[in-house]
Amino acid sequence: MKISVEEYSRVLQLSRTGRVGAAVVPAPPPIDAPEEPLPAVRVEVSPRAQEIRQIKFLLDELPDVREELVQELRQKIEAGEYQVSSAEIADLIVRRTVADNVR
Structure with missing residues (x-):
């Protein structure tokens, strides 16, 4: 893209005066302004809230996957x-369903 001298002059005018034709645009603050x-x-x-924050921090530190348990189960399966x-599976399904409905 090429920018002509005329376009550059218009942008320069805008930045100095804050005006282009009839439109008024606020001038940006000086860069070195504190x-x-x-x-x-x-x-x-x-x-x-502090207690909840601490518990959340501790939970975030726990791994998503319990590698020891996964490894133990793999060995037993192999x-x-x-x-x-x-x-046992049916019992756990029923317990989980009851627990979910209590909440």
Whole structure:
């Protein structure tokens, strides 16, 4: 893309005056202008919120996958030692359903 001298002059005029034709555009603040300091804000966190924050931090530190358990189950499956009865599976499904409905 090429920018002509005329286009450059129009942009330069806009940046200096804040005007192009009848339109008024606010001039940007000078680059070296000091920023006004933000007022101090005081925030109080309840003990309960602090406790929740700490628990969340601890949970975030836990791995998503429990590698030890996965490795143990893999070994049992490969050795043919992993046996789960259908009654145990059904029992766990019922317990989970009841627990979900209680919430």
